[in-house]
Amino acid sequence: MLCPHCHHNGSRVIDSRPAEDGMSIRRRRECVNCGFRFTTFERYEETPLLVVKKDGTREEFNRQKILNGLVRSAEKRPVSMDKLTKIADHVEARVRRLGENEVSSQVIGEFVMNELKPVDEIAYIRFASVYRQFKDVDAFFKEIESMKKEER
Structure with missing residues (x-):
């Protein structure tokens, strides 16, 4: 593996363990050239999943x-x-559990907002403003009012 520090193509694995998600392996590596230590993650390759965007294009x-x-x-x-x-x-796990080859960007956006809302409301509003394309201040207020109603 290429060292991110010196770009030498040689490293050894120091530690290997399952990542928290259980879907990947976390490996600590050390460059054999410069001794720099770094972390890599190994995941199994999924079948391609396409996202259908609002304009109908797919990627x-x-x-x-998302990150x-x-x-x-x-x-x-x-x-x-x-x-x-x-x-x-x-979010990725939820999308893949749908078992579909294609998923709309709206579904992904809703999954992200559902996960983000309990973590930080300001970050949620920021994400929602871009995702839902708020056009004016009223749209912000409507979203905030919606959040307040849910808290009651």
Whole structure:
């Protein structure tokens, strides 16, 4: 494996254990050239899953896009990267459990919001504003009012 520090193509596995999700293996590696230690994850390869976007186009499911959206929504919020990664893992698992070859971006967005809402309401509102394409302040207020009603 290529070292992220010196780019040498040689490392040895120091530790290997199942990741928390049970769907991957976490490996600690050490570069044989420079001694730099890094972590890799090994996952089994899934059959391709296509996301049907609002405009009808299709693209391959990309967990990283979910994680990027979560990171942007939680910027400057007290939400750890570990928690955001777990949310992305849960969303991916839910999508794959649907057992479909194609899933709409709306379904994925709802899954993300369901996972994010109990973690941080501000991050949730930020994500919802992009996902639901809020056009004005009234849309924000409607979403906040909806959240308040659910709390009662």
